[in-house]
Amino acid sequence: MIASGDLARLMQSSTPHALLDVREKAAYERGHIYRATSLPRRLVEFRLPALVPARATPLVVSDEDGRLAALTLPTLGEIGYTDVRLLAGGLAGWRSEGRPLVEGINVPSKVFGERVLHEHKTPQLTPLELWERIERGDDLVIVDARTPEEYARGSLPGAWSVPGGELVVRIAELVRHPETTIVVHCGGRTRSYIGAESLRRMQLANPVVVLENGTMGWELAGLTLERGAARWAPAPSARSRAVAALAAKRVAAEDGIPFVSPRALAARLARREDQNLYVLDVRTADEYAAGHVAGAVWAPGGQAVQATDEYVAVRAASIVLVCDGFARSVMTASWLRRMGLPDVAVLAGGLPAWTADGGAVETGLPLAVPVGWETARARVARVSPGDLGPALIVSVDQSDAYARGHMPGAWWLCRSRLEWTIGTVAPDRQAPIIVTCADGFASTLAAATLGRLGYTAVSVLEGGTRAWVEAAGAVESGPTRLGDEPDDVVLKPYERGRAAMERYLSWEAELDAAGHSRSRLL
Incomplete structure (x- = not known):
């Protein structure tokens, strides 16, 4: 156990540690300790080794009252973490001592985005001002700094999809004249400011402005988004790469960004289980899949800044960024260092240098095989889609x-709380049960849990629901049989309606340095 006061002191120190909140995302959004990493218990086996590479790292596990954290404890030991403490009294105890919680998700990145706006006084256009300029036929290039998936769901009319980390290497493909105004936007605020200031840092001759409040502000102003757009920024030419490289060299020199040789990175990777090291590949998904440093995590530059806490749980760790050279890595490193991460470096020469030095390379997107899956698989029975029987x-x-x-x-049951809820739908521990999920991984772990609880006739659907569908099995849709609160998924503000968008934008605009806002999010 660790007392609230001791945790507060640990978080203020330079000691490497990770604070994990193992509740589901909706509970985390309603209130959590600032800088706690959201890691629902059901995802521990899937995500924790990447979030906390060194097994001796001090871990503090928090939830509302300590019960869910206690259920998580054995799993952490099985994975190999040796220094694990539960927050005494949970968040209820933390609050009882007058210590605050913060609302929201990815709050440190959003706090940083607001800081960037105020420090740089980033120029902004209101949605109606931008609409008037579009209607006049002004010389504009509008770039959407979100992910391609977000862009396709709804974008500004005529906007190009250029995820934030790609702006530095692709903007020259879209802008040919110094008089052209570049308008950067995202769904709300953070990625707009980071993207715009990245372009301004390049010292382009073009005016660079932000669309105030992004696509949400656009909709709130009564304007219409384009659905299903497919205007992807062209691949960077030699000219674009040269422009980006020139800017990145200057930024690296001005910010004192260190470079790590391939050989030095290989040596650090060999010590990864003893010393926390994050190797983040900031290129596109296609580039990453074509070949990446073995063990590197795909973290496209814009998302690495927008959602840093989804990649890095130990702030006092080493981070090495990788791209195809250095431009994208340097620009991302600059932002991460300004966020207060103490040890951020760039792989000198990028992936080409790593490959030339004989470094190990992997291809494809990694399959999310959870720790302990093989052991669990050996313990549980499996059934094929055509052999279910009454269960x-x-x-x-x-x-x-x-x-x-x-x-x-x-x-449907949430695996995080399976021990508490299974009895409501399966009171008879001798009755046959078949557990499934999309691909069979989480369901195998769940079946092993049921076996430990004394259920004697538990099987896993081989290949999961995907195999069932491929075998032409019937499918039912809708939340038809919920045996637990579906708090594992958090809707975006624009999925919740106008009032939610207005609350979100007010909350974000008023965030202070500690993650608090005068406006309520929920």
Whole structure:
């Protein structure tokens, strides 16, 4: 156990540590300790080794009252973490001592985005001002700094998709004249400011402005988004790369960004289980899949800044950024260092230098195989889609995936709280149960848990619900049989309606340095 006061002192120190909040995302959004990493218990086996590479790192596990954290403890020991403490009294105890919680998700990055706005006084256009300029036919290039998936769901009319980390190497493909005004936007605020200031840091001759409040502000102003757009920025030419390289060299010199040789990185990777090291590949998904430093995590530059806490749980760790040279890595490193991360470096020469030096390379997007899956698989029975027989079907997918399509009659339970909820849908521990999920990984872990609870006739659907669908099995949609609160999925503000968007934008605009806002988010 660790007392609230001791945790507060640990968080203010330079000691490497990670504070993990193992509740589901909706509970985390309602209130958490600032800089705590959201890691729902059901995802520990999937994500923790990447979030905290060194197994001796002090871990503090928090939840509302300590019960869920206690259930998580054995799993952490099985994975190999040796210094684990539970927050005494949970968040209830933290609050009882007058210590604050913050609302929201990715709050440190959003705090940083607001700081960037105020420090640089980033020029902004209101949605109506931009609309008038579009209608006049002004010389504009509008770039959407979000992910391609977000862009396709709804973008400004005529906007190009240029995810934030790509702006530095692709903007010259879209802008040919110094008089052209570049308008940067995202869904709300953070990525707009980071993207715009990245371009301004390049010292382009062009005016660079931000669309105030992004696509949410656009919709709130009564304007219409374009759905299904597919204007992707062209691949960078030699000219674009030269422009980006020139700017990145200057930024690296001005900010004192260190470079790490391939050989030095290889040596540090060999010590990764003893010393926390994050190797983040900031290129596009296609580039990463074509070949990346073995063990590197895909973290496209814009997202690495927008959602840093989803990649880095130990702030006092080493981070090495990789791209195809140095431009994208340097620009991302500059922002991460300004966020207060103490040890951020760039792989000198990028992936080409790593490969030339004989460094190990992997291809493809990594398969999310959870720690302990092989052991659990050896313990549980498996059934094929054509051999189910009479049994209770339990799905441990995410609740939104369950609602999109599940086996007829299947109950949904959140794996994080399986020990507490299984009895409500399966009171007879001798009755047959088949557990499923999308691909069979989470369901295998869940089946092993049920076995430990004394259920004697538990099987896993081989290949998961995906195999069921491929075998032409019938599918039911909707939240038909929920055996637990579906708090594992958090809707975006624009998915919740106008009032939610207005609250979100007010909350974000008034964030202070400690993650608090005068406006309520929820």
